[in-house]
Amino acid sequence: MSAFGRRGGTAGFGVARPMQVGQPGMAGGQFPPLTESSFPAPIPEPLDAMARLAHREAASGEAGSSRVEGFEASVHRIKEQVLPRLLERVDAEAAATLAKDELAEEFRPIIGEVLAELKITLNRREQFALEKVLVDELLGLGPLEELLSDPAITDIMVNGPDQTYVERKGKLELANVQFRDEEHLFQIAQRIVSKVGRRVDQTTPLADARLQDGSRVNVIVPPLSLRGTAISIRKFSAKPITLDIMAKTGSMSEKMATVLKIAGACRFNVIISGGTGSGKTTMLNALSKMIDPGERVVTIEDAAELRLQQPHWLPLETRPANLEGFGAITIRDLVINALRMRPDRIILGEIRGSECFDMLAAMNTGHDGSMCTLHSNSPREALARMENMVLMSDIKVPKDAISRQIADSVDMIVQVKRLRDGSRRVTNITEVIGMEGPVIVTQELFKFDYLDEGADGRIAGDYNSSGLRPYTLEKARQFGFDQAYLEACL
Numbered sequence: 001m002s003a004f005g006r007r008g009g010t011a012g013f014g015v016a017r018p019m020q021v022g023q024p025g026m027a028g029g030q031f032p033p034l035t036e037s038s039f040p041a042p043i044p045e046p047l048d049a050m051a052r053l054a055h056r057e058a059a060s061g062e063a064g065s066s067r068v069e070g071f072e073a074s075v076h077r078i079k080e081q082v083l084p085r086l087l088e089r090v091d092a093e094a095a096a097t098l099a100k101d102e103l104a105e106e107f108r109p110i111i112g113e114v115l116a117e118l119k120i121t122l123n124r125r126e127q128f129a130l131e132k133v134l135v136d137e138l139l140g141l142g143p144l145e146e147l148l149s150d151p152a153i154t155d156i157m158v159n160g161p162d163q164t165y166v167e168r169k170g171k172l173e174l175a176n177v178q179f180r181d182e183e184h185l186f187q188i189a190q191r192i193v194s195k196v197g198r199r200v201d202q203t204t205p206l207a208d209a210r211l212q213d214g215s216r217v218n219v220i221v222p223p224l225s226l227r228g229t230a231i232s233i234r235k236f237s238a239k240p241i242t243l244d245i246m247a248k249t250g251s252m253s254e255k256m257a258t259v260l261k262i263a264g265a266c267r268f269n270v271i272i273s274g275g276t277g278s279g280k281t282t283m284l285n286a287l288s289k290m291i292d293p294g295e296r297v298v299t300i301e302d303a304a305e306l307r308l309q310q311p312h313w314l315p316l317e318t319r320p321a322n323l324e325g326f327g328a329i330t331i332r333d334l335v336i337n338a339l340r341m342r343p344d345r346i347i348l349g350e351i352r353g354s355e356c357f358d359m360l361a362a363m364n365t366g367h368d369g370s371m372c373t374l375h376s377n378s379p380r381e382a383l384a385r386m387e388n389m390v391l392m393s394d395i396k397v398p399k400d401a402i403s404r405q406i407a408d409s410v411d412m413i414v415q416v417k418r419l420r421d422g423s424r425r426v427t428n429i430t431e432v433i434g435m436e437g438p439v440i441v442t443q444e445l446f447k448f449d450y451l452d453e454g455a456d457g458r459i460a461g462d463y464n465s466s467g468l469r470p471y472t473l474e475k476a477r478q479f480g481f482d483q484a485y486l487e488a489c490l
Contacts (some may be wrong), residue, residue, distance in 0.1 A: 466489075
């Protein structure tokens with residue numbers, strides 16, 4: 001059955017000459033040419049420290065605009081004329097059941113009719129571009145589709161309709177995408193959050209969601225966002241990243257990768273600590289690949305983005321409150337419930353509050369091998385943050401008892417950091433040994449030592465072992481990995 005209603009007329013349309021390079025208002029390629037004004041002036045090399053500070057001070061702080069010109073802008077202008085007439089001929093419910101390729105095939109003759117009515121002539125390349133933006137507008141996420149399909153992009157940050165930044169290879173750059181206006185961008189944001197049963201409007205201007213591929217999305221709308229709707233997307237990598245890949249790309253040393261593999265296989269309780277965008281979830285995914293396929297694993301997250309490869313894996317996700325303010329299910333509720341689900345391991349996407357106490361209880365009551373992430377700048381700060389999260393909750397427990405429970409529960413802290421050159425490194429692997437008076441005692445197994453910064457801006461450093469005998473060696477011996485563990489640490 002066709003997804004479209006009756007088509008008015010069978011008029012065709014002429015074929016225009018292909019666009020020529022230098023044609024007014026058009027670029028010579030798919031994208032407009034880059035001019036000297038497109039980027040800030042390059043920093044002359046070499047510059048001493050004071051010269052770099054002077055250059056930084058003189059750099060423009062004005063916000064860039066993502067508004068595009070040339071070929072893409074002309075296609076978008078034509079789309080605005082074609083789209084309303086196209087919608088008159090479309091059965092929206094039937095169209096939603098078609099794949100994008102099928103919809104494009106159905107669109108092709110209808111687009112020709114609409115263009116003929118509007119007396120617009122396009123060449124083949126322009127018509128294909130128009131078909132793509134129309135399909136993206138109706139079934140996808142509009143201008144964001146092009147960025148989501150680019151494998152080199154890891155983050156997408158939309159700061160209102162006029163400005164969109166992306167992250168490539170750890171560096172931020174302005175993207176050539178265009179939204180019609182604030183209403184267009186808001187509709188796309190609503191389309192994203194509604195697919196996971198959430199909502200965003202003036203009464204609930206904050207929302208966490210995820211895309212179909214697992215990419216994490218955060219949306220904030222006016223009146224909280226003063227520049228219009230803001231969308232932040234952390235893209236999910238289509239290719240799973242393993243500890244071996246991290247070692248080959250310089251995120252850690254081979255010995256550190258071996259230690260982390262053994263920690264995952266021997267059911268160490270691991271805390272992954274790091275700042276925003278440092279790679280905590282990626283590390284958690286990589287560590288989870290060492291879990292025995294025979295174990296039952298329950299993952300708990302605000303927006304489900306973990307992708308475990310184990311066959312016996314049950315993902316759980318929190319739920320926000322409804323319009324009346326009731327029905328919210330928090331991470332703590334899910335952790336408490338997970339304890340009744342007979343899990344071998346519980347993995348938390350991130351701990352931020354009172355659920356920390358329940359996670360520690362799970363680690364210390366037969367759920368060895370549990371893992372979680374938290375925001376912190378060092379292993380020692382991670383321990384202090386865990387103490388504070390329990391103290392800020394309504395649980396009345398003395399600080400000494402909390403510290404002792406952390407020392408008894410946590411085996412290892414993995415510190416990850418995003419350095420200023422955009423690279424993500426494992427900077428510390430630290431064991432939690434126990435208590436000495438009121439202080440939690442730790443032992444550092446590996447550390448990343450900064451050496452220098454190259455001419456290309458890349459940071460050079462060494463991954464050094466402390467040469468200490470690991471405290472968790474006995475736990476590794478129970479699984480037959482004690483010798484390999486000892487050799488990797490020494």
